[in-house]
Amino acid sequence: MKEKRFYATYSFKAENFKKAKSIAFDICVEQTVEFPFDLIENEFIKNNFVGKIEKLKKINDKYFAKISYHNLTAGLEFTQFLNVLFGNTSIKKGIKLESFELSDYFNSFFKGPRFGINGLRKLLNIYGRPIICSALKPMGLSTENLANLALKFASGGIDIIKDDHGLANQPFSPFKKRVIKVTEKIKKFKTIYTPNITADSENEIFKRAYFAKKCGAGGVVISGFLCGIPVVKKLSEDKKFNLPIFFHPAFMGSFTSDADSGISHSALYGQLSRLSGADAIIFPNFGGRFSFTKDDCRNIISGCKINMGKIKPNLPAPGGGISLENIKNLKNFYGNDVIFLIGGGLFKYSKDIIKSCQEFKKLIF
Numbered sequence: 001m002k003e004k005r006f007y008a009t010y011s012f013k014a015e016n017f018k019k020a021k022s023i024a025f026d027i028c029v030e031q032t033v034e035f036p037f038d039l040i041e042n043e044f045i046k047n048n049f050v051g052k053i054e055k056l057k058k059i060n061d062k063y064f065a066k067i068s069y070h071n072l073t074a075g076l077e078f079t080q081f082l083n084v085l086f087g088n089t090s091i092k093k094g095i096k097l098e099s100f101e102l103s104d105y106f107n108s109f110f111k112g113p114r115f116g117i118n119g120l121r122k123l124l125n126i127y128g129r130p131i132i133c134s135a136l137k138p139m140g141l142s143t144e145n146l147a148n149l150a151l152k153f154a155s156g157g158i159d160i161i162k163d164d165h166g167l168a169n170q171p172f173s174p175f176k177k178r179v180i181k182v183t184e185k186i187k188k189f190k191t192i193y194t195p196n197i198t199a200d201s202e203n204e205i206f207k208r209a210y211f212a213k214k215c216g217a218g219g220v221v222i223s224g225f226l227c228g229i230p231v232v233k234k235l236s237e238d239k240k241f242n243l244p245i246f247f248h249p250a251f252m253g254s255f256t257s258d259a260d261s262g263i264s265h266s267a268l269y270g271q272l273s274r275l276s277g278a279d280a281i282i283f284p285n286f287g288g289r290f291s292f293t294k295d296d297c298r299n300i301i302s303g304c305k306i307n308m309g310k311i312k313p314n315l316p317a318p319g320g321g322i323s324l325e326n327i328k329n330l331k332n333f334y335g336n337d338v339i340f341l342i343g344g345g346l347f348k349y350s351k352d353i354i355k356s357c358q359e360f361k362k363l364i365f
Helices: 017-030 043-049 078-086 116-124 143-155 175-186 202-215 229-236 265-276 294-305 327-334 344-349 353-363
Strands: 005-012 052-059 062-070 095-101 131-136 160-163 192-194 220-223 245-248 280-284 315-319 339-341
Touching: 005 017, 017 052, 017 062, 078 095, 078 229, 095 265, 116 131, 116 315, 131 143, 131 315, 131 353, 143 160, 143 175, 143 353, 160 175, 175 192, 175 202, 202 220, 202 229, 220 229, 229 245, 229 265, 245 265, 265 280, 265 294, 280 294, 294 315, 294 327, 315 327, 327 339, 327 353, 344 353
Parallel strands: 131 160, 131 339, 160 192, 220 245, 245 280, 280 315, 315 339
Antiparallel strands: 005 062, 005 095, 052 062
16 A cells, blocks of 8 residues: 655754654644644544654754655645645744655656766766766856857866856847857767756746757756746656756755754755756855855765655756865765866866866866
C-alpha cells in the first residue's frame, strides 16, 4: 500500500519540551486546517488532515520536529505542496524548514531533473572532472560584444557559457538577437550556450525556451523563484523541449539569511531545485562577496544528492568569488561532481580571456 503521508522537519528554539511540543502542534494545525483545533467537530478531519508530530527531539539548543501530512492536503499541485510544507509558518519568526521526505504518491508526481548529474555528463561527454562554466557579462555590452566574448570562452575551452542572470530582453541586447548571434559564434565548438529565459509569463518563458532550442542552444538558465518553480517543473517535463535547465538563485537569498528562520540551504537549493526539475543549481560559493559559509555549501551539496526516491541528484554550481588561485582547493572541497562558475575571476587573472580560460581548464584536471 502506498504511503499516505509525506514528512517535513522543522527546527526552532523552546524553553522546554512541553513548549516545543506546543510549537510543533501549532505547525501541524497552521499548515493544514488553519482553524482552532478544539472547535473541529469532524473526527475524520482531526485524525487525517491535521498534521501529526512523528518525532520531537532536542539537538544542542534547538528542537527538531518531524511532522507528517496527509497526501490529500496537497492534492497533486506543486503550489499546494509548497503551501503545506511552509505556507503560513514561513511568516512566523524562529521556525525553519530543515528538510522534507516525499511519499510514493508524490514520487510519482515529481519527475525531478530530466538529465541530472549523469545525463549532463553524457550530454557534454565530460567524465572524471568538474565541469567549467562562465557567464556573459557585464550588463550593458552590445549583442555583438557579448557574442565575441562567447567566442573567446569557447576558444579557451569553457564547457558551458551562460547568460548572466541580468541579461534578459533589454534594448542593448534583445533576447532573440543575442541567442542567434551567440549560437552562431560558437557552433563549431563543443561548448554549449544556455541563455536566460526568465520572463514575466509562462507563455513568454516557453517561447524563449523553444526559440533557444531552435537556434541550437544547449540548455537554458532560469531564475525559478522569480518565475515560479512550478513553471520550471512544467518546462523540465516537456518532452519536446528536452534540454538541461540551470536554476539561478535570484530572489532566494532571504529564505536562508536568518540562522533560525526560513528554509535550510539543503532544502531550498538542493531538494526544491530538484523537485522543480533543475539539472543544476547555481549558488554563491563560500569566501566570495556573499555570506555563504563552508557549512552552507556543504549542506547544499547534501541536498543535491540526498536520497529522494527516483528523483535524480543534480549538480551544484557554485559561483561568485571563485578565482583561478583557489580552484584547486575548491575541487578538493566539492569533488568532481560540480560545475564551477567563474566570471570576474577570468578577467582578473589576465586581459587575455582565452588564456585565462585555458588555464582554468588545466587547473580542474
